[in-house]
Amino acid sequence: QFSDIPVVRHVGYIEVNTAFQNDVSPLKVDLIYGTFKSEDGSNYILPVVKRAENMVVNDTLSHDYLSPAGIESFSKLACRLLLGDIENLWNDGKVFGIQSIGGTGALKIGAEFLAQHMNCTTVYYPDPSWEMHGSIFSFSGFQKKIQYRYMNRETIEIDFEGFCEDISNASVDSVVILHACGHNPSGLDLSKEQWRTVAEIMKERKLIPFFDIAYQGIASGDIEEDTWAVRHFHSEGIEFLCAQSFSKMFTIYNERVGNLMIVQKSGHNIESLKIHFERIIRSIYSSPPNHGARTILQILSNPKLYDEWSSSFKAIAARIIELRKALRKALEEEVAFKKWNHITDQKGMFIFLNLTDSQVEYLRNFHHIYMINCGRVNVSGLNFTNISYVAKAINDTLRK
Numbered sequence: 001q002f003s004d005i006p007v008v009r010h011v012g013y014i015e016v017n018t019a020f021q022n023d024v025s026p027l028k029v030d031l032i033y034g035t036f037k038s039e040d041g042s043n044y045i046l047p048v049v050k051r052a053e054n055m056v057v058n059d060t061l062s063h064d065y066l067s068p069a070g071i072e073s074f075s076k077l078a079c080r081l082l083l084g085d086i087e088n089l090w091n092d093g094k095v096f097g098i099q100s101i102g103g104t105g106a107l108k109i110g111a112e113f114l115a116q117h118m119n120c121t122t123v124y125y126p127d128p129s130w131e132m133h134g135s136i137f138s139f140s141g142f143q144k145k146i147q148y149r150y151m152n153r154e155t156i157e158i159d160f161e162g163f164c165e166d167i168s169n170a171s172v173d174s175v176v177i178l179h180a181c182g183h184n185p186s187g188l189d190l191s192k193e194q195w196r197t198v199a200e201i202m203k204e205r206k207l208i209p210f211f212d213i214a215y216q217g218i219a220s221g222d223i224e225e226d227t228w229a230v231r232h233f234h235s236e237g238i239e240f241l242c243a244q245s246f247s248k249m250f251t252i253y254n255e256r257v258g259n260l261m262i263v264q265k266s267g268h269n270i271e272s273l274k275i276h277f278e279r280i281i282r283s284i285y286s287s288p289p290n291h292g293a294r295t296i297l298q299i300l301s302n303p304k305l306y307d308e309w310s311s312s313f314k315a316i317a318a319r320i321i322e323l324r325k326a327l328r329k330a331l332e333e334e335v336a337f338k339k340w341n342h343i344t345d346q347k348g349m350f351i352f353l354n355l356t357d358s359q360v361e362y363l364r365n366f367h368h369i370y371m372i373n374c375g376r377v378n379v380s381g382l383n384f385t386n387i388s389y390v391a392k393a394i395n396d397t398l399r400k
C-alpha cells in the first residue's frame with residue numbers, strides 16, 4: 001500500500017525555501033537559490049529575454065511536437081557558445097547537441113547514456129558539489145558515487161593534490177563530473193595550469209569527463225574565458241560530455257532550457273548515436289518544450305539581440321563583483337578577527353562562508369537570513385540595503 005512507504009521530508013533547498021516563505025519578518029533575507037535579484041530584492045528578468053519571448057509568441061503558428069532531440073539550430077548555437085566555430089566539427093558529426101530540460105535534464109540524459117551504452121557504473125564528483133550530482137547518477141543506475149577532494153575546508157582553498165590523487169586512483173571508464181567554471185558551491189575554479197594537469201590524468205587513466213556548465217560568463221565576466229577548460233579538453237582530443245544550463249545565463253529558470261553537448265573523435269556513427277539519445281528521451285519525456293529554447297535561439301541568432309544580451313549580462317556579472325567587494329569590506333569591519341579575502345577570490349554566483357549547520361540555523365532562526373547548509377550565499381540576494389545587516393548577523397553568529 002502507498003501508506004507503507006517510509007515517510008521522508010524535504011531536505012536542502014526546498015526545506016530552507018519553505019521556511020523562508022513562511023517567515024513573516026520584514027527583516028528576512030533570501031540567499032538560497034542561484035537566481036538573479038535586483039537591488040530591491042525582486043526577481044530579475046533580462047529585458048532582452050522579455051523582448052525575444054514576445055517575438056516567439058507572435059511568430060508561433062503551431063504547437064506541433066518537437067523531435068526528441070529538440071531544435072537542432074538551437075543546439076548548434078548552444079555548442080558554438082562552448083567551443084566557438086564548430087561548423088566543420090558539426091558537419092563531420094564530431095560535435096553534436098541535444099536540447100534538454102535545463103542543465104539537470106542534460107545531466108540526466110547523459111548519465112542514462114553512460115550507464116546504458118558505455119557500461120559505466122562509477123561516478124566521481126567534487127566534495128563539495130551541487131547537491132543533485134550524486135542523486136542524478138544513482139537514479140540512473142550508477143552503483144558507486146565517489147566524491148573527490150576538491151576544497152580544503154580549513155583554508156577554503158582548492159585541495160589540488162587531493163583532487164589529483166583521487167582521480168588518479170579511479171578505475172578505467174569512471175565518469176568524472178567537472179564544474180567548468182563558477183564552481184557551485186565553493187566559487188573556487190582551477191587555474192589553466194591545473195586544468196592541463198587534470199586533462200593529462202584523465203587521458204592517461206581513460207576516465208570519461210562530464211563537464212557541467214551552469215555559470216558561463218558569470219565566473220570571469222567573459223563568456224569565452226569561462227569555457228577555457230572545455231576548449232582545452234577538446235583541443236587535447238579527449239571525448240567528453242558537457243551539460244549546459246541556460247537558466248542563469250538568460251534568467252529563464254522556469255522555462256527549463258539546457259543542452260547536452262557530445263564531443264567525439266570520429267563522427268562516423270553520429271546518426272545511430274543520436275538515435276540512442278532519442279530513445280532515452282522518448283522513454284522519459286518524449287520531446288522537450290519549445291518556448292524557452294526558441295527564445296534563446298532568437299537571441300543567439302540575431303546579432304542585435306545578441307549584443308544587447310551580452311552587454312546586459314556583463315552588467316550582471318559586474319554587479320556580482322561589486323557585491324562581493326561590499327560584503328568583504330563590511331565583514332572586515334565587523335568581524336576583524338577573521339580573514340575574508342576568499343569572498344573576492346571566489347568566482348561566480350556563490351560565496352562559500354563555510355559555516356556549521358548550527359550556525360546556518362542560528363542565522364535563520366535569530367536573524368531571518370536564509371541560506372543552504374555549509375553557508376552558501378547567493379551573491380545577488382545581497383544588496384546595498386541588506387549587506388550591513390547580514391555582516392552584523394554573521395558577526396553575532398560567529399561569536400556565539
Ligand code: PLP
Nearest residue numbers: 102103104130184212214245247
Ligand atoms: N549544475 C549546476 C552546477 C547548478 O548549479 C545547477 C543549478 O543550480 C544546475 C546544474 C541545474 O541547472 P538547471 O536549473 O538549468 O537545471
